[in-house]
Amino acid sequence: MKIGGGVVYGAPRATSLLFVHGRPTLRGFSSPYSSSSSFPEHVSFIKDVAATEPPKHLSHLLNLLKTRGESIISPGAKQGLIPLAIPLAKSSSDAVIALLRWPTAPAGMEMPVVEVHKHGVWLLAKTVDQFIHRILVEEDGKKSSKVNDELFCAAADAGVNLYTKGDFAKSQISDLDVYLLKKVGLFPDVLERKVMRHFEKGDHVSALVTGEFYTKKEHFPGFARPFVFNAEILLKVGRKLEAKDAARGALKSPWWTLGCRYQEVAQIAEWEDEQIEYMKERVTEEGRQEDLNKGKDPAQIALDEAAFLLDLASVEGTWDDSSEQIAACYKEAGLQDVARFIQYRD
Numbered sequence: 001m002k003i004g005g006g007v008v009y010g011a012p013r014a015t016s017l018l019f020v021h022g023r024p025t026l027r028g029f030s031s032p033y034s035s036s037s038s039f040p041e042h043v044s045f046i047k048d049v050a051a052t053e054p055p056k057h058l059s060h061l062l063n064l065l066k067t068r069g070e071s072i073i074s075p076g077a078k079q080g081l082i083p084l085a086i087p088l089a090k091s092s093s094d095a096v097i098a099l100l101r102w103p104t105a106p107a108g109m110e111m112p113v114v115e116v117h118k119h120g121v122w123l124l125a126k127t128v129d130q131f132i133h134r135i136l137v138e139e140d141g142k143k144s145s146k147v148n149d150e151l152f153c154a155a156a157d158a159g160v161n162l163y164t165k166g167d168f169a170k171s172q173i174s175d176l177d178v179y180l181l182k183k184v185g186l187f188p189d190v191l192e193r194k195v196m197r198h199f200e201k202g203d204h205v206s207a208l209v210t211g212e213f214y215t216k217k218e219h220f221p222g223f224a225r226p227f228v229f230n231a232e233i234l235l236k237v238g239r240k241l242e243a244k245d246a247a248r249g250a251l252k253s254p255w256w257t258l259g260c261r262y263q264e265v266a267q268i269a270e271w272e273d274e275q276i277e278y279m280k281e282r283v284t285e286e287g288r289q290e291d292l293n294k295g296k297d298p299a300q301i302a303l304d305e306a307a308f309l310l311d312l313a314s315v316e317g318t319w320d321d322s323s324e325q326i327a328a329c330y331k332e333a334g335l336q337d338v339a340r341f342i343q344y345r346d
Contacts, residue, residue: 051337120256224253
């Protein structure tokens with residue numbers, strides 16, 4: 001079953017939450033952020049506009065990013081981005097780091113940290129704490145004292161609770177990626193590097209085993225990227241039929257979590273435009289009426305339509321063109337908070 005605009009637990013492919021009438025405004029929002037170390041604007045945006053709980057150590061992460069040289073940006077600066085993103089910072093290469101506000105998630109599940117691209121998102125860490133932990137370990141591994149000290153200072157008490165400076169050296173683990181996987185958590189880029197290193201050593205069996213491990217649903221729920229990468233490595237070893245099946249499996253998850261363009265995965269899946277055409281048909285009035293005639297719940301039809309629209313927008317990165325229509329679907333489903341969040345722009 002395809003998970004639409006978010007991780008869906010116990011429901012068909014779609015995205016969901018709650019709502020309030022009227023277009024929001026973010027009170028007390030000021031810029032630039034350089035005068036603040038607690039970043040109350042981001043916290044209030046997450047509470048009042050995104051209508052969810054801010055991560056406990058969000059301010060510490062923002063301080064870390066600022067110390068690393070990234071520019072802190074308004075959480076409402078969503079133009080051109082997938083509408084589920086809450087922008088945090090922009091790097092010198094213009095990559096945007098954001099929180100991903102899943103429209104449906106179980107209570108207590110934190111928002112993941114992602115890098116936003118034209119066609120969707122790349123998962124950086126499953127939680128803010130995990131991302132802080134990784135940043136500190138990587139900096140400690142560089143042994144560059146000045147920046148190192150500044151970053152640990154920026155992390156403050158959150159850093160002390162997550163990682164003690166010098167622990168990487170004390171562990172006697174020589175490989176930083178191995179330390180991250182053992183002591184910090186699972187990360188898509190680290191697992192993918194591990195697979196490629198197995199290939200470099202000629203160990204195809206270990207590469208394939210690691211690739212399959214990457215796809216376990218409990219590791220990165222809702223993200224298609226592990227299945228895309230698994231399809232790529234199966235193709236690399238000549239297992240074309242299995243690669244095709246893996247790619248088709250990836251396309252059952254949100255297309256904006258593929259970690260690449262839709263067309264690259266569709267090529268491995270040996271699909272042309274039939275999936276795109278199918279989705280376009282489902283979001284027409286005729287497609288909606290057909291679902292109603294089948295007895296489908298109107299709220300579920302609206303949720304499915306929102307998920308299809310998100311997937312379609314990811315193909316060309318036309319997020320702004322679709323955001324109002326996506327928000328309207330959530331309103332129709334009675335999920336007012338999600339619609340308000342999606343509509344918000346500075």
